[in-house]
Amino acid sequence: xxxxxxxNLCESTGMCTGLAPDLFELDEDGLIVLLNAEPGDELRSxxxxxxxxxxxxxxxxxxxx
Amino acid sequence: xxxxLVVGASLAGIRAAEALRRxxxxxxxxxxxxxxxxxxxxxxxxxxxxLGTQSADQIGLSVDADLDLRTGTEAVRLDLGSRVVWLRxxxxxxxxxxxxxxxxxxxxxxxxxxxxxxPGVHTLxxxxxxxxxxxxxxxxxxxxVAGGGLVGGEVAAAARVLGLDxxxxxxxxxxxxxxFGPAVARMLAELHQxxxxxxxxxxxxxxxxxxxxxxxxxxxxxxxxxxxxxxGIGSRPATGWLYGTGLIQPGGRLRHAPNLAVADGxxxxxxxxxxxxxxxxxxxxxxxxxxxxxxxxxxxxxxHDALTMFxxxxxxxxxxxxxxxxxGAAARLAEGSLGERRCVVTYGDGDGAALLVNSPHRLxxxxxxxxxxxx
Numbered sequence: 295x296x297x298x299x300x301x302n303l304c305e306s307t308g309m310c311t312g313l314a315p316d317l318f319e320l321d322e323d324g325l326i327v328l329l330n331a332e333p334g335d336e337l338r339s340x341x342x343x344x345x346x347x348x349x350x351x352x353x354x355x356x357x358x359x
Numbered sequence: 360x361x362x363x364l365v366v367g368a369s370l371a372g373i374r375a376a377e378a379l380r381r382x383x384x385x386x387x388x389x390x391x392x393x394x395x396x397x398x399x400x401x402x403x404x405x406x407x408x409x410l411g412t413q414s415a416d417q418i419g420l421s422v423d424a425d426l427d428l429r430t431g432t433e434a435v436r437l438d439l440g441s442r443v444v445w446l447r448x449x450x451x452x453x454x455x456x457x458x459x460x461x462x463x464x465x466x467x468x469x470x471x472x473x474x475x476x477x478p479g480v481h482t483l484x485x486x487x488x489x490x491x492x493x494x495x496x497x498x499x500x501x502x503x504v505a506g507g508g509l510v511g512g513e514v515a516a517a518a519r520v521l522g523l524d525x526x527x528x529x530x531x532x533x534x535x536x537x538x539f540g541p542a543v544a545r546m547l548a549e550l551h552q553x554x555x556x557x558x559x560x561x562x563x564x565x566x567x568x569x570x571x572x573x574x575x576x577x578x579x580x581x582x583x584x585x586x587x588x589x590x591g592i593g594s595r596p597a598t599g600w601l602y603g604t605g606l607i608q609p610g611g612r613l614r615h616a617p618n619l620a621v622a623d624g625x626x627x628x629x630x631x632x633x634x635x636x637x638x639x640x641x642x643x644x645x646x647x648x649x650x651x652x653x654x655x656x657x658x659x660x661x662x663h664d665a666l667t668m669f670x671x672x673x674x675x676x677x678x679x680x681x682x683x684x685x686x687g688a689a690a691r692l693a694e695g696s697l698g699e700r701r702c703v704v705t706y707g708d709g710d711g712a713a714l715l716v717n718s719p720h721r722l723x724x725x726x727x728x729x730x731x732x733x734x
Contacts, residue, residue, distance in 0.1 A: 305672075306670075306677055306679075306719040307640075307670050307679070308668060308670070308679055308719055308722040309640070309641060309668075311722050311723050311726070312641065312667075312668060312722075312726060315723055315726070315727075319720075319723060320719040320720050320722055320723070321720055322720050323720075324677065324717075324719030324720065346374075346377070346421065346423060347374075347640075347641075347644050349400055349402050349403070349640055350400075350403075351421070
C-alpha cells in the first residue's frame with residue numbers, strides 16, 4: 295500500500311488526523327502532512343477510511359498486488 | 360438477512376451501505392434517495408460551490424460499493440408490520456419495497472418561515488438550493504441572511520466575498536452564542552464586521568414583498584430592505600414519512616438505542632438522530648458504520664464514538680470543533696488570543712469540547728487530550 299496526498303487540495307478539515315492519527319498530521323499552515331507513506335497492513339483500514347472520508351478527496355491509496 | 364434497504368443517499372446513507380458491504384453483507388442492497396442527481400459532498404455547497412470556485416462535478420461523493428442506487432426516489436411510508444417501505448420514484452408511482460434490514464438516513468430539511476414561498480427567499484440544504492442561490496447571487500445587490508449558524512455564517516461570508524452588500528441578522532451578542540458562548544460570539548461578530556458584513560441583532564419575524572421579496576421585518580419592528588434573503592434558521596429531521604410508526608420523538612428525531620438501533624432490524628444514522636447542531640460530516644460517517652454493524656450483528660456493536668468534530672470557514676478564518684460544547688458549559692481560553700483570532704477555547708473544564716480558531720496544527724493534541732478524559 296502506498297499513500298499519496300495532495301496539499302493543494304487540502305482544506306485543513308482534519309478528518310484524516312482523526313481517522314488515521316498514525317498516518318496524518320496537519321502542519322502550522324493547517325495542511326496535511328503524511329507521516330508514513332508505506333504503512334503496514336495493520337493500518338490499511340484506517341488509511342482507506344481516511345481516503346473515503348476526506349471531504350475534499352486530497353488523499354489517495356495505491357495497492358501494489 | 361438477505362435484503363437491506365437504506366433510505367437516504369447522502370453521506371450517512373452511502374457510508375452505511377458501504378459499511379454493510381465492508382462488514383460482509385452480500386445480499387441485495389438498495390439505496391434510495393430523494394434528490395435527483397448523484398450523491399455529493401454537502402459541506403462544499405456553502406463554500407466553494409457558492410463562490411463558483413467548484414462545479415457540481417467537483418463536489419461528487421465517491422460511492423465505493425456494489426449497490427443499487429435509486430436517485431429521485433422518495434420514501435413515503437414505512438409499514439412496520441409487513442416490513443415494507445413504500446418508495447415513490449420520480450414517475451409518481453408508489454412501489455412497495457420489502458426489506459429484512461432497514462437503515463434510516465433521510466437527513467434533515469431546512470426550516471422556513473410560515474407563509475407561501477416568495478421569490479428571492481432561499482434556504483440552503485441541497486445542491487438544487489445551492490444552484491438556485493448561486494444563480495441569484497449574481498444579480499443581487501442587497502442580501503439579508505437570517506441566522507448566524509454554520510449555514511448562515513458561511514453564506515453571508517460567501518456573498519460578501521462576491522462583493523454584495525450583506526446584512527446578517529443574529530441575536531446579540533453574536534453568531535453561535537448558544538454553542539460557543541458570548542466571547543466567541545463577539546469574536547465572530549467582529550470577524551464578519553471586519554470583512555464588511557453588517558450585523559443586526561434580532562430575529563426575522565416576517566418577509567415583505569408581493570411578486571418578490573422586498574424587505575425583512577424583524578421582531579422589534581426594524582425593516583431591512585433586501586432583494587435576496589437567505590434563511591439559515593436551522594433544520595428539522597426529514598422523518599415525516601415515519602409519522603404513525605411510533606419511532607419519532609417530539610421534534611421529529613428518531614428514538615434510538617446507543618448502538619443506533621431504532622427497532623428490530625432497523626437502525627438509523629445522520630441528521631435523523633443527530634442532537635441539535637450535531638449533524639455534521641464526521642458524525643454522519645461514524646454513525647453510518649455503527650448503524651451498519653448493529654444491523655448485521657444485532658446488539659453486539661458498540662456505541663458510536665461521540666468525540667467527533669466539525670468545522671467552518673469564514674473569510675479564510677478556520678474554526679474546528681472537537682466534541683460538542685454542552686449547553687451553558689464554561690468556556691476557557693486555553694491558548695492564544697481571541698482578538699488575534701488564533702486560539703483554542705475549551706468547554707466544560709476541559710473534558711467536553713474544544714474550539715480551535717486558525718489552529719489546525721493543534722487538532723491532534725486536543726483530540727488526544729479530550730479522548731483521554733473519561734466522559
